[in-house]
Amino acid sequence: MPASTPVRPQTRPLAAVARVVMLALVAVLTLIATRDATQLWWIVLLAVAGLPALLGPEHxxxxxxxxxxxxxxxxxxxxxxxxxSALGGAVGGLGASAVLPYLAVPVTVTALRRRFAEGAALLGVTAATLLVAGAFTEVDGGRQLGQPGYLAVCAQWLILAALGLYAAGALHQVMRVRGEGKPQPYAEATRLLTQLRTVARQLPGATLDPGGISEHLLEELRTVAPSTRAAVLSASGGGRLVVLAQVGVDRVDWETTLDADSAIADAWASQQPQTAARSQARSHRGGDVSALIVPLVAGVRTVGLVVLEADAAHAYPPPVVSRVTALTGPAALRLEAALLFDEVRSLATNEERQRLAREIHDGVAQELVMVGYGIDNALAYVDEDPKETAEALRTLRGEVTRVITELRLSLFELRSEVDRHGGLAAAIAEYARTVGASGGLRVHLSLDESTARLPAATEAELLRIAQEAVTNARKHAGAANLWVTCEVDPPYAQIEVSDDGHGIGDQRAEGHYGLAIMAERAERIRGRLEIRPRQPSGTTVAVVVGSSPRRDNVRGSAAAEGE
Incomplete structure (x- = not known):
């Protein structure tokens, strides 16, 4: 068996430097006190004695x-x-103060390693050595131990070292108690969320809406910088950006890929404003253009970008850039707070949905399944009045099956989310197909989704509104067909769910839970919810976020004709 090679312990450079500095200091003080270079051999002995501790600190x-x-x-x-030093004329015993400062080295090492008992023992060994040496050393015809100066100097340095060791121990104890008394993660989260709620209520408008903050910023920038079109972009994960807000006559398909060769990607990476002589929109038709891209930086983190474009050359000289950055600085902090609030709210909502889904699956659903099995057994062994009993049990079995189906659809709804790569249209289509198949509905889909993405919070709310509309059509409409239209062109989106059932009827009554929830969700994302009859029969539920690109184009054309 080969012999193992011992690993040489690594010295700590800081400890080595501290020892060398202290040895040099003591050497200088010794020369000053004694004026005798031969006394430096004590310094050499100290260095040799401390060498093993320096080379093997963990031994x-x-x-x-x-x-x-x-x-x-x-x-x-x-x-x-x-x-x-006394022979040289110094007051008896005071020369000891030239060497005793080195006592700080071993005592400090033990304190840093939290070996306070060892530190106290070292003080005891030093005190005993001083007493023994003083008892056997003669100075001026008497014992050194009888010199008041010697005793005073020794006591002074021993007391200072003991106080330092005690202070280190007390500090360690305080830190340990504080560490044990730290609040648990959930308690700390509760405290922080409570503070966030308090701050949110004190903000102007009592809102933390990324879209609203972005629109307000664009309105402010219009007063200091010319722009034909402008937008605020934010990261959505996967190296892509989403449009939080934009202004302009025409709808713009902005460059939203951070790994593309564009001024947008450069501004995001460098955290510095960028100007360009070409448009940052994929859909630009050409001509003279000036672009200014300003990163929204909160601390060291880029939370978004402001893109300004004007159909003119050299529209953004340095003075204009300075005025724009003066406004974007404070806005970056507001936007970061809004995005963090959205993220926290989304996490809490998703966690609650998962919890409810688990409770339903493990509770009511399992119990109903067992009831169904019991009914099956009763059907198999019924003896008295078999015809009537069997019919009643079949009816009950059908009802239980219906309830189980409803629960499974509820679980599917709770667990449905907008996939990071699939998009809103895919999530709505999957839900509509699943619900339609379970309810015997023929589903007609019309999906038109841009490659750009809406903010995650907006997509989540639109998905829930669509789910509620589809569920209402299946449960209450008595319809045979379901039409689902999804059009997404950020920051615009329109979701429309129609059926050919018997109409909404008295569900329009104020306070109806499902309709109220949809209205609240639409208001939360600053959208518009519309519920109207469908001709010749049925109901249409539509939610719109932003303004239609077609409507913008028409308005722009009309304005051009008027001019």
Missing amino acids: RLLSPVSRVAEAVVLGLAASQVAVE
């Missing part, structure tokens, strides 16, 4: 023994240097 035996050796050599050196 269980060498390191403590080395520090004890330092304490012994230190006591002997202090006694001898005091004698030599």
Whole structure:
């Protein structure tokens, strides 16, 4: 069996430097006190005694023994240097103060390693060595131990070292108690969320809406910089950006890929404003253009971009850039707060949906399944009045099956989310197909979704509104067909769900839970909810976010004709 090669312990550069500095200081003080270079051999002995502790700080035996050796050599050196300094005319015993400052080295090392008992033991060894050396050393015809100056200097440095060791121990105890008393993660989260709620209520308008903040910023920028079109973009994950808000006559398909060769990607990476002589929109028709892209930086994090474009050359000289950045700085903090609030709310909502889904699956659904099995057994073994009993049980079995189906659809609804890569249209289509198949509905889909994405919070709310509309059509409309239209062109989106059933009837009554929830969700994303009859029969539920690109184009054309 080959012999193992011991690993040489690594020295700590800071500890080595501290020892060298302290040794040099003590050497200088010794020369000043004694004016005798031969006394420096005590300094050499101190260095040799401390070498094992320096080279093997983690060794269980060498390191403590080395520090004890330092304490012994230190006591002997202090006694001898005091004698030599007295021979040179100094007050008896005061020369010990030239060497005793080195006592800080072994004591500090033990304190840093939280070996406070060892530190106290080193002080005891040093004190004993000083006493023994003083008892056997003669100075001016008497024992060194009888000199008040020697005793005073030794006591002074021992007390200072003891106080330092005690302070280190007390500080360690306080830090340990504070560490044990730290609040649990959920308690800390509750405290932070409570603070966030309080701050949110104090904000202007009592809102943390990324879209609203972005629109307000664009309105402010129109007063300091010319722009034909402008937008605020934010990251959505996967190296892509989403449009939070935009202004302009025409709808713009902005460059939203951060790995593309564009000024948008450069501004995001550099966190510096960028100007360009070409449009940052994929759909631009050409001609003179000036673009200004300003990153929204909160602290060290880029939370978004402001893109301004004008159909003119050199529209953004340095003074204009300075005025724009003066407005975007404070806006970046507001936008970051709104995005964080949206993220926290989304996490809490998703967690609650998962919790409800687990409770339904593990509770009511399982119990109903067992009821169904019991009915099956009763059908198999019924003896008295078999015809009537069997019919009643079949009816009950059908009802249980219906309830189980409803629960499974509810679970599917709770667990449905907008996939990071699939998009809103895919999520709505999947839900409509699943619900339509379970309810015997023929589903007609019309999907038109841009490659750009809406903010995650907006997509989530639109999905829930569509789910509620589809569920209402299946449960209450008595319809045979379901039409689902999804058009997404950020920041615009329109979701429309229609059926050919018997109409909404008295569900329009104020306070109806499902309709109220849809209205609240639409209001939360600053959308418009419309519920209207469908001709010749049925109901249409539509939700719109932003303004239609077609409507913008028509308005722009009309304005051009008017001019």
